[in-house]
Amino acid sequence: MRILLVNESDEIAGRIRSGFTRRGHDVESVADGCGVFARIDKEAPDGLLLDARMTELDACALLRHGARVAPACARVGLVGESLSTLVELINDGGVQYVLPMPLSDEGVEGLARWLEMMRVTGQERLEWTACLETRVAVQTQRADKAFEDLVSALVMALDLRENESAYHSRRVALMCLYFAIEWGVAPDDFEMIFQGALLHDVGKIGICDAILLKPDKLTPEERCVMESHVSVGVRLLSEVERLREALAIPRSHHERFDGGGYPGERSGENIPLAARLFSIIDVYDALRSERPYKRAFDHTEAIDVILRGAGTHFDPDLVEAFVRIPPTVYAHLSRAAAAVRGFSQAMLVCRQVKQRTTTSTVPATGVDDGSNLWFCETVGAPGFASCHA
The missing domain is CATH 1.10.3210.10 (Hypothetical protein af1432)
Incomplete structure (x- = not known):
């Protein structure tokens, strides 16, 4: 699992990297938020962890961008004691998990387990969505075919009479x-x-x-x-x-x-x-x-x-x-x-x-018998209009 951490603290980055590496996950740490948008566009991570306390980072904008570009990416906010920041992250940023500061080993372990669970359920959700879309498309085709058959049957019923x-x-x-x-x-x-x-x-x-x-x-x-x-x-x-x-x-x-x-x-x-x-x-x-x-x-x-x-x-x-x-x-x-x-x-x-x-060029007579049609192999006999139309 690939994690992108946006954080200015080497200590926090080290503790998170240590906890995730033990579980077989890669953590890329970025201290400058300016290039994060481009990084997400280039290669979406499985998890986006950002420190909402960074003064020069619009955390909510980054979270929304991550959700738009990579809907399956889990979005985590590292927050301090500011209740207003927490509310803003939830309501405006769409954060899915909050990791409180100061950081603890138990907090890192719990975050890792949650991200692993989210990745599994996210993949299952994507697979189920794809399967559901396929089933809907098949059912729509069947409904369209049944509708066309109904219309054809009505027309044929009149033609037979x-x-x-x-x-x-x-x-x-x-x-x-x-x-x-x-x-x-x-x-x-x-x-x-x-x-x-x-x-x-x-x-x-x-x-x-x-x-x-x-x-x-x-x-x-x-x-x-x-x-x-x-x-x-x-x-x-x-x-x-x-x-x-x-x-x-x-x-x-x-x-x-x-x-x-x-x-x-x-x-x-x-x-x-x-x-x-x-x-x-x-x-x-x-x-x-x-x-x-x-x-x-x-x-x-x-x-x-x-x-x-x-x-x-x-x-x-x-x-x-x-x-x-x-x-x-x-x-x-x-x-x-x-x-x-x-x-x-x-x-x-x-x-x-x-x-x-x-x-095509119409003959000088202005008459074309339609004998060169390429879109129809089956040609019906000349028809007759209704006597009492």
Whole structure:
């Protein structure tokens, strides 16, 4: 055990060195407190003993520095009869052991035993802390995995009922996350936006097949039932504490900028930003996807529809930003959607797509089929948007 003694008295230094050497410990004595801070920074001792009676030494500052630089270092104060000094060392310096002056052999022996005990318990404490941190990290990973599995199961449950919308939720979630990044949304909101977009239509699980899968136009009564998927989804997701912050999109993704959407509770910028971002992505993906009653629109046709909806259906400022996103982005994200599992993978894909579209040259046709993607070995089949979105 290495002990650093800060003390001006050769007699005290000799007695402490003698008592500790007999027990196999090294004692380094320093008479000048000026260089002690640097010594501790260079090599932290196992124990720091300082004479609080030294007039030119700020004992409390040195003790605090030792605690900050070497938390496992035991801190001992050598004090005389001054009660105020003792109180100051305890309250302000965080001293852990007090060795009273004048020095006695019994006092040195007791200090040595205490330091030995502190070293053992300190090492055990550090080992236990490291073990605990590892266990917490493992449990956190397991909790994150269980959460991602829950979200995937909910999305899959809807996909199994609405075969025509296969991978629609994953595509719009990826695209909405990318759009949010481009718009400059705070990074702390990225996961909330991704999860909300992924689960935007989860309430359709509560809609009967006769209405949900009806190929023809819905009657007013059926339309009312279909629109209830918003409230069903909000109730469902509210039961999962971690998803409550992601409710903005499921609750408001059918609201219109002019107030003509449903549930009809909001308009303009009173609609959450996440939902305003998503509504553009949702319609764009529906236009680009084949449906029983229509062909898939190309990028130019879909953008024309989006532009015509600016100020009525969509936030015009967001439309202006959306149309600047290269068409290759949709191709890349669509190809990756089937393989993405969870928010972390989604962020990785978005960053790689951003890098690809920034550094690559788009063909003169303005079309990129996404065939050269490097981040996704598994590619899903082309998906279809919901018939009654």
